[in-house]
Amino acid sequence: MLARIEVTLRPEYDDPNAAGLLRRIELAHPEIRRRIRWGRSIDVYWLDLPCAREELIPACIDIFWDHVMQWLFTGNLIPSAAGKQGGVLDLMDASPVRPGNFFTIEKRFRAGVTDNVGRTALEAFEIVLGRKLEAAQIASGRMFLLEGQQLDEPALSTIARDVFCNELIETWTVLPEMELRKSDRFHQERIKRDLPKAFKPTSRLVTPTLNLGTVFGASSGTTLPPLMDGVDLCSLADLGDQELANLSHKKLWALSGEEMKAARDYFKRPQEISRRNVQGLSTPTDVEMEVIAQTWSEHCKHKIFGAKIRYQDFTSPALGQAPGPDAEIPTEIDGLFKTTIAETTQMLPKPWLLSVFDDNAGIVAFDQEDAFCIKVETHNSPSALDPYGGALTGVVGVNRDILGCGLGAKPIFNTDVFCVGPLTYSEALPERLMHPRRILDGVRRGVEHGGNKSGIPTVNGALVFDERYLGKPLVYCGTGGMMPRMSAGELCQTKRILPGDRILMVGGRIGKDGIHGATFSSLALDEFSPSSAVQLGDPITQKRMTDFLLEARDLGLYRAVTDNGAGGLSSSVGELARLSGGARMDVSRAKTKYPGLKPYELVVSESQERMTLAVPRDLLPAFLDLASRRGVETSDLGEFTDSGYFEILYAERVVASLNLEFLHRGVPRLQLEAHWNGPNQSARSNNAVPHGTLPARKDFQAEAGEVLLALLRQPNIASKEWLIRQYDHEVQGMSVIKPLNTAGSGSALAFSGPNDAAVVKPKPGSNAGIAVACGINPKLSDIDPFVMAQAVVDESVRNLLCVGAEFGTPESLLALVDNFCWPDPVGDPVKTGWLVRACFGMRDAALALGAPFVSGKDSMKNDYKGRKNGEVVAISVPPTLLITAVGRVPDVQYSRSADFKGAGESIYLLGSGRFGVLGSELASMLRISLDSEFSEQLRLGMPDWDEARRIYQWMGGGVGKEQSRMKAVHDVSEGGVLVAVTESLLARGLGATVVVPEGVEPWEFCFGEGFHSFIVSVSEADSFAVETDWTLNSVPFRRIGVTHLKGQLEVTGVSAGPRGWSVETKKLRQAWKREGFWE
Amino acid sequence: MSTQQPRVLVLAGDGINCQTESAQAFAMSGFTAEIRHLNDLISEKVTLDDLCRRYAVLMLPGGFSFGDDLASGKVLALKIQHGLNWELSKFADRGGMVLGVCNGFQALIRMGTFGKDISITHNVQGKFVDTWVKVAPTGSRCVWTKGLGTLDLPIRHGEGRIIISKNRRVEVLTKFERLGMACLRYEGDPNGSEERLAGLCDPTGRIFGLMPHPEAFVRWTAHPEWTAQPARASSPGQGLAFFENAYQEAIHARQ
DSSP: OEEEEEEEEOTTSOOHHHHHHHHHHHHHOHHHHTTOOEEEEEEEEEEEOSSOHHHHHHHHHHHHOOTTTEEEEOTTSOGGGSOTTSSHHHHHTTSSSSSOOEEEEEEEEOTTSOOHHHHHHHHHHHHHHTSOOTTOEEEEEEEEEEEOTTOOHHHHHHHIIIIIOOTTTEEEEEEEHHHHHSOGGGSHHHHHHHSOOOOOOSSOOOOOOOOHHHHHHOOSSSOOOOSBTTBOBOOOTTOOHHHHHHHHHHTTOOOOHHHHHHHHHHTTOHHHHHHHHHTTOOSOBHHHHHHHHHHTSHHHHOHHHHSEEEEEEOOOOOTTOOOOGGGGOOSEEEOHIIIIIIHHHHTSOOTTEEEOSSSSSEEEEOSSSEEEEEEEEEOHHHHHHOHHHHHHHHHHHHHHHHHTSTTOOEEEEEEEEEEEOOTTOOSOOOTTOOOHHHHHHHHHHHHHHHHHHHTOOEEEEEEEEOGGGGTSOEEEEEEEEEEESEETTEETTOOOOOTTOEEEEEESOBOSTTTTHHHHTTSOBOTTOOGGGOOOOOHHHHHHHHHHHHHHHHTTOOSEEEEOOTTHHHHHHHHHHHHHTOEEEEGGGSOBSSSOOOHHHHHHOOOSSEEEEEEOGGGHHHHHHHHHHTTOOEEEEEEEOSSSEEEEEETTEEEEEEEHHHHHHOSOOOEEEEEEOSSOTTSOTTTOOTTOEEOOOSOHHHHHHHHHHHHHHSTTTSOOHHHHTTSOOOTTSOEEEOSEEEESTBSTTOEEEEOSOEEEOOOTTOOOEEEEEEEEOGGGGGTOHHHHHHHHHHHHHHHHHHHTOOOSSTTOOEEEEEEEEOOOOTTOHHHHHHHHHHHHHHHHHHHHHTOOEEEEEEEOOOEEEEEETTEEEEEEOOOEEEEEEEEEESOGGGOOOSSOOSTTEEEEEESOOOOBSTTSHHHHHHTTTOGGGOOEEOOOOOOOHHHHHHHHHHHHOTTSOTTTTEEEEEEOOTTHHHHHHHHHHHTTTOEEEEEOOTTSOHHHHHHOBOSSOEEEEEEHHHHHHHHHHHHHTTOOEEEEEEEESSSEEEEESGGGOSSOEEEEHHHHHHHHHHTTOOO | OTTSOOEEEEEEOTTBOOHHHHHHHHHHTTOEEEEEEHHHHHHTTOOHHHHHHHOSEEEEOOBOGGGGOSSTTHHHHHHIIIIIOOOHHHHHHTTOEEEEETHHHHHHHHTTTTOTTEEEEOOTTSSOEEEEEEEEEOSSOOSSSTTOOOEEEEEEESOOEEEEOSTTHHHHHHHHHHHTOOOEEESSOSSOOGGGEEEEEOTTSOEEEESSOGGGOSBGGGSTTGGGOGGGTTSBOTTHHHHHHHHHHHHHHHO
């Protein structure tokens, strides 16, 4: 029978859902928020279940009703579960103003969108009724009841559109009070109407009756008879260049004219024509073109990183200046990936490298028994359209990369880096873009649900603000995993498939969600970006699949595994097919969410929570049995072959047959021009200071204190605790060094400061740990991407050393993952020039520090084109490189945190401290107010890799126990020395005196940024011994101060002015904590 | 089984996350821990008798079973009740012990283990929170908290606020007091839980559920402030005490 169930908290209980929504309305539309006096949320379920009323009533009570706190409104089904008046009127009575002016917004999912709650509710009914429910449906939704004097439908519509719903996946209706008082919505006919309908088949798919004559006869023209219903033919043979390009654009294939020509010519090859004839194919099918488009997409093929590039440097080095390392950038580059990433790793042959670049993730040996793997992905385009869904699928997607790497690894931690526009942005928004607050709120929730629900701790991350991220937010999601080095007799990094192995798809079902994700992410965001590119995640289905696959791995039930991510089956099977030399699958055998999917949709859909496996025939029964016992769905699609072809069938009829060699190597190579003209003049003024001068304000003594407080409030520096604590960073019980260092935990006085990196202890039986850190600094890109890339590599490695990672011996595990998010460089020599410089800067730093790359990914189309206030605008993100570094901590009992531990600790600056104000947070901030007072030339901090190696070797050499005399170690990064010292003071609320050395420029010393520097504290008693050690090891150091209990930071020294200055630690804490906290 | 270590059954599957570290904590305390998938227990029709015969302890670990959909722990509770038909109070009467942590505790509450007049819902701040808290055991009823003083533990939940029925508040609190069921309280107020309740036990003191995660503090290096006291780095964590208490109880029960 049909039923509508409304579940609401009784009025005497606070409603956090409603409070959260009101907060979001306040952020988005404060003027509407002022008109709302009261609001409550109501969960709604629409049921269509094959059971009788007598059966339904007790089940609904069991499943939906918490009688302590809730009411159920069910029309006349279960009146006893509601209040006195039996419905929503009881709730209205609780409104502070009576009679009130009530409105309700109701939202539900669009047809075909994953409804996790509805699915769980259905499962609950099956559990309670003790039987499978065929042809049953439960949909979930939510109502928001609002009361306010001047509320009207337009205001409600605004709330619905901007705050309550994402119209890509949800629909909403506004119900005025009159409607609400009636009980029409509980009537059977109405419920039937309200239940989201399954997708109507767009064309009827039947087993085709083939008419060979028409198929073979048709070779030209665009109105061809179809091969079968649901398969369109794409005649390319007679199309000219422009027509080919148009066709590609129209079909969202994102293939260039050259690529379309290569495809056209492939289908003209005589041997292909005769082979295709035998299979009943002639004109290319849409399935084939989609497979080519997915496989050749920038997202999957990384054509820009494979391109031949001609690089020209138009800057001339200053007179008498020695050529820097960037002088080594060749003018002819034979692929950036090969020359800067792969070659770097080849030149650093570490014994612990097990698999690099080939697999879904980089794999390294953690110890004799276990391997560690790491992957970082971006999910920018989906997060721009649906921040929650995009980020959620970003997390669970990269988790699957780990699950599908080698023989399959268990995810042990996540890392997350978000780059968004300023939360205070107040101008008009360009069309189709969301406010950064809304983006961040959705992204945060997505990562929270993706990580927390999956039981994977989020241990490290960053949050970066820049106005240009308005055009596209960047969402980096990384995952680390562990697996035994031997599994069922095979090495963990093995990927081997034999002809005859079955092709198994496991996990979720295929739907229309996420069609064209890979090709879409290879295009700029514009007004016409397709909503179908958005996928919805389902952490619980993925969790079940993960548990199942790890069990199957240990039992040796499959031979190879990979993830279904971008490009869906087309990519996963197409890639695995290379291992055996071919594949033949029938996509009509795939389980789907609803009927009516066309063959090409089945092939390229990016529906989530799916993995593809190669299962040997003899193990198939055992594999299927375990899957069914674990509640995991499987589809046996076909088999791997050695035919050299990727063959796709639908209902036993061949709909695609592509030569693997052509598919994987046939894409024409890009040729790009790259120019370097010096710093980016066009960057927004508050980020770029290419020719500014130092804020040599007359009075450092009088104003530096205020500057420090202002820096601590900068969104890029201020506390991220509000975000970090919403992520579970400790599940799995491995946590050693957390994102925050805390003092007074569990008490009202608890305060937390930032740590540099996370340490986890992945094995109960071993004290060895894994440290993970990141480096990101897009500000420097505007000055020189070469230096930017050097800096982020250095910063990521430094962060690892802070917490106690090993460094410097061949066995020392230290690996890098690169993630480029760039504005589209194709056809833009300047942007290509930035990319070239970043790649070579990264290579320079990695080689200097002996840290190989093990994995990486690039996202090259981070641009927006659209309208703002009717005017055409284009926004490109700043060139952004994220380096994720992982290292080994030999013994976690000697790892370190960034907080000073008590009074009387000597504070040292390690590293020679050649800081520069150029590209610093100070420069970004002061550009606005101190313009006119700049007088001296600005400097840019530059690396000295010999010095770096000496310092890092000392900190990370040996087995980790040697340097336990360091009480606190914190790297000097955004905001410079004084911000670093402050951050180490925060947790305990300590004070410190810092002496600005003689002969330095005080602004530069205190707030400049640079390379290789740490703030270190050592107990007074150990100071002499440690200083001697540094001197012996040529580690540059400078004692700059001491900690004390005076509760203030005092800055003295000749350079700081005759009296120096001081700021109370309490104020420093307030400043650091205040900004950025908005939800 | 008298010559063997006491055994603990750790539930897994359907979104339970903390089975591995929970089993580890029991193993460190002397138990033999078995992690079993809920579906296997259901398809093998493991009865309450089997449970009593084979295991000294049943553990419901933390996690997000069924994605916290409908209500946290709700569908897991239904699945244990309808799929396995175990009456946990009978298990306790026959000498068994039960531990529910976080989502496991939520499921115990939904099953009515601690009475029909309490519930658990979203934190008052409306957010998930990962932080460390101080908790104080009270009373002597609970076998898991016996002899313990105030200790530090992490909480990691979005729904940890215990609610007592408004109409039956006095009766419930009197009952809790009389039977020693309110056995663990927060020293602060991290989530708005009534009476600062962090954990509850049943009237036998053998079924214990709590929101904080004792299995996440079995080594000192898990504590957020351990680097300030590096000399303690090799010490066990305070959370281990719960598991050791259970071990003593299991050994004691056998003699």
